[in-house]
Amino acid sequence: MEGKNKKTKVFKWAAVLMLAAMMIVGCKQAQGNNSKEEKYEVTVSAGSNGKVTVAPELPTDKKVAKGQELTITATANTGYVVDKWTVTPADALQSGGTAGSDTAMVKVSAATTVNVTFKPVGGTPSTPPSGDVGSFEDTGDGFIKISPPAAGITGKDPTHTLPGMEEYWKGVFREERKVTLSPYKLGKTEVPYKLWKEVYDWAVKAENGYRFANAGVKGKDGSGTEEEPVTMVSWRDCIVWCNAYTHKTNNAESECVYRKSATDTTVLKNANDTTAWDAAYADMSKKGYRLPTEAEWEYAARWQGSDSTNADKYGEVWLTKLNSVSGAKGNWEDAEKTGEVAWYSGNADSKTHPVGIKKANALGLHDMSGNVWEWCFDRYEDNPRANDAAYTSGGFVVDPQGGAAGVFRVFRGGSWYHRAKDCVVGSRSGSAPGYGSVNVGFRLACRP
Structure with missing residues (x-):
């Protein structure tokens, strides 16, 4: 009988410990569900004579998590080159984004806009x-x-x-x-x-x-x-x-x-x-x-x-x-x-x-x-x-x-x-x- 009681006590303690663990995990999940991840809208655009792509790709609602880094690549049409990058706010620009540069790295910490324009090679289109x-x-x-x-x-x-x-x-x-x-x-x-x-x-x-x-x-x-x-x-x-x-x-x-x-x-x-x-x-x-x-x-x-x-x-x-x-x-x-x-x-x-x-x-x-x-x-x-x-x-x-x-x-x-x-x-x-x-x-x- 004593051995049986010991086993019963062990099982009871194990059940208590398992229930406690489940409660801790549940609390953490609840906390995670209640915390709202900060996201900001990111708008990326290009002028005529070229296009831009973003990696990773922007979601449909353009909302990006705070701290996310994005690589933006500009591709000029034939006869054109990158002219100017405009990044708002300015401190979002981490690297690149200068005249003639094909890429820019930005870090999202607020609503962010990026625009790139293009200009003809040598001042006029190579083949008008x-x-x-x-x-x-x-x-x-x-x-x-x-x-x-x-x-x-x-x-x-x-x-x-x-x-x-x-x-x-x-x-x-x-x-x-x-x-x-x-x-x-x-x-x-x-x-x-x-x-x-x-x-x-x-x-x-x-x-x-x-x-x-x-x-x-x-x-x-x-x-x-x-x-x-x-x-x-x-x-x-x-x-x-x-x-x-x-x-x-x-x-x-x-x-x-x-x-x-x-x-x-x-x-x-x-x-x-x-x-x-x-x-x-x-x-x-x-x-x-x-x-x-x-x-x-x-x-x-x-x-x-x-x-x-x-x-x-x-x-x-x-x-x-x-x-x-x-x-x-x-x-x-x-x-x-x-x-x-x-x-x-x-x-x-x-x-x-x-x-x-x-x-x-x-x-x-x-x-x-x-x-x-x-x-x-x-x-x-x-x-x-x-x-x-x-x-x-x-x-x-x-x-x-x-x-x-x-x-x-x-x-x-x-x-x-x-x-x-x-x-x-x-x-x-x-x-x-x-x-x-x-x-x-x-x-x-x-x-x-």
Whole structure:
């Protein structure tokens, strides 16, 4: 009996020890399950003429654990080399990432963005694509994807008569200026009031935190329809709205384009914070909604590909003459040709009209001339080449964004209130970023 009792006691102690071990393991597992691993979003992008890969590959949600090291490899297209790496925050870069380097090692400790651009070998493409006039595609979501020619747009002085002698009639593709643009998407129409109001109402809710200087109105004075372009919105309002639309669409702020600065990535939300907004930084690596740059706007307004009708040749591509409205086959003095594609003072009956009614231009874009002026992101400079040094790479001005300083922001295209000559594709104008008018609206752009 004593031996049996001893065995029973041994079994009991063994059971107790096993239960204790199981409890310890269970506690550790529970602790592991309750601890949340820190992760941060990583965005990696490349300019035109090359691509990037990441090892290890980024997950679908782009969230990477804190402390993870990533190797980013840039591969340039034939005739191009790596030009510049941009890593934010800067201390994430561990090695590489210099001009000409094909790789960069980054360590994730915060939300991180990496962008690499490419430039032609020796300053010009080794074999410029012959006959490359660019291309476009209707993406079925209200946008046109625009792919400018890889060899760029070679500027030239006009040989035809302009509406005036001033420099502001001559557009941005000037003599001795070679501009290359990355592929981009542009809205087929100006933003109608209906879409503006839907996003505006969402944005101003307390939990979303956006603030506008102006609420916007339907068309000319609020008496129009919801399909007419929104007006009475300032440049600052448009920037706020673009961020809000991006936030609403993605259910997150991660792809918002407009930030406080290149180093302070705070998303801008308040149009009344004039100091922050007037220094707004556009993170072009993001896929969110934004205003087009002036060069993007003009290229889209003028593109004709290989069609030389009423056009001049800029390198390989034919662009509508500076003295005509977008999509017209005659100059501003031809009322019939102008009226086919534009609402202006001669045919608009002193008011705005629903977007998309007039005939589209060669890219399938409506109202690029007339109806309402359209805000662009750029600071206005009388000489569009004044700040080219900031964007020049390999002899090309790459994706320029206008002046380095100055108060005014650009708007283009003319309006229902203006004469036909004011609506021509070469006419440049602008105003203070807080300005709103019954004849000024905007059109959306974004990365493909």
